[in-house]
Amino acid sequence: MLVKFSKASDVKPSEITSKAFYLDRRRFLKTAAVAGAGAAFGTIAAPVFAAKGNPRVKLSGVRKSKWTQEALGEELTDYGPITKYNNFYEFGAGKTDPAEYSQDFKTKPWSLTIDGAVEKPGVYDLEDFLKPHQLEERVYRMRCVEAWSMVIPWVGIPLGDIIKRVGLKSDAKYVAFETLLDPEQMRGQRRPVLKWPYKEGLRIDEAMNPLTIMAVGLYGEVMPNQNGAPFRLVVPWKYGFKSIKSIVRMTFRPDMPPTAWNVASSREYGFYSNVNPTVNHPRWSQAKERRIGDFFKRPTLMFNGYKEEVAGMYAGMDLMKLY
């Protein structure tokens, strides 16, 4: 049941997670207790998934990538704010609702459906599906459309690797993602805040971009439920809502898929939703952002500072219209 990602080249987890562990002592003790219980039964290894109760569990075998904090040159946002200030409307529209109401969310076993224009469609057990992949840490900026931002050390795998594994057919031009639909567990889905289940999509070149990852953790640990456990998308040059959480389905298709916020209000949220300080949003000025923890706002960077990696994909497109 328990997965272990171990390689000789491993970075010591302490190099990655040192900061996280100081911050939330109560959670840390809970984790320690779980680990202790595991040791007592002789099953101590790092699972990819949170057990019931959302304990903090370290992931083993996480490789560093070239997207380190040093390379980014910006301070990490603390574990506390990252896990207590979330937009995850499936668990409620308040910023602290996800942390409060996702604690007993069941992320194991987790079934992932991959279908559409691929060579190897199927319904996979997520844990089995992830086994052959190498986890790596990616320190990215996260820019919410509400004009606040964080720097988050994600743990995940490149989406491109998954795509290569399942093999694209020639008419796969887009990939559509879908979040779990389970109003029983996800209290936010009991009301029509959005058209559930949450849907997102990427163009295939966006999905294959080296920056795009499927994340299973942060701060070197298993993904907390409130951050989209067990399996979520991270596309750092787009507004946060594009990075869909708790994914159960990926469908490869020839046409542009519908996306949740675009369906709710197309005037405000386009399919691309690239971070762009020059495109005026009807609700928030996107020119500046408040980094969580800062008092003063800072200017927002084009493509959230990932211009070099992604601008080429949008060459010749009118980003004022295709926002």
Place this chain on the structure above:
Amino acid sequence: MTRETAILPQAIPTRAIKPQTIKYVVKPLVFASALMPLAWVAWTAVASGLGPTGPLGANPIEYINRFLGDWAIRFLLLALAVTPVRGITSWTFLIRFRRMIGLFAFFYACMHLSSYIVLDQFFDWTEIWKDITKRNYITVGMVNFVLLASLAATSTNGMIKRLGAKRWTKLHKLIYVIGIAACLHFYMMRKGVQLEPIIYAGICAVLLAYRVAAHLKKKARAGRAENPDRAGAGAAHR
């Protein structure tokens, strides 16, 4: 059982509360209570230094701004509730608190606006101007603030006299528009279709519906008085 009958609304003799008691005890108490939300949020903000790990959450500036907006709309609805509650319970003394409650709505709106200007935008007037002209919910909020300010400015006894009771009453009917606009501002500001602004709008709708009902009733009564024959015919039809 006798106590239960004693707390029935109609059973409270208004005359039992002396004007002096209202002026020197109840009003100061209401005044102090109305300041509690501000005192709490200000104290908490100062004590936690607006850090991202304090009691106001990871984004205290957003928290404070929304908290103050919430209290502005709550006092607004409270002020709108005075007339219906008074009508239903016959607690006529409530009218003595209406101006104070309305002014607290304005006070919290001022605090809400100030937190936006000082904490959120830090006096970035270009951005503020862009927000007011381009962000629809902020446009609605700002127009509403100006309307509310005009009522606050004309709320003194002196102003009532200067305007004359008739014109003053007419001007202060604006409070209905302000209530609706506040609900609209709230609804527009939240993403998706959220429950909270709908609840506030529902309460506002009930409070305004009471006035419509009261108005129709009055008109019907006046009509009947004018033309007793028709009123009688109507009753016979039913």
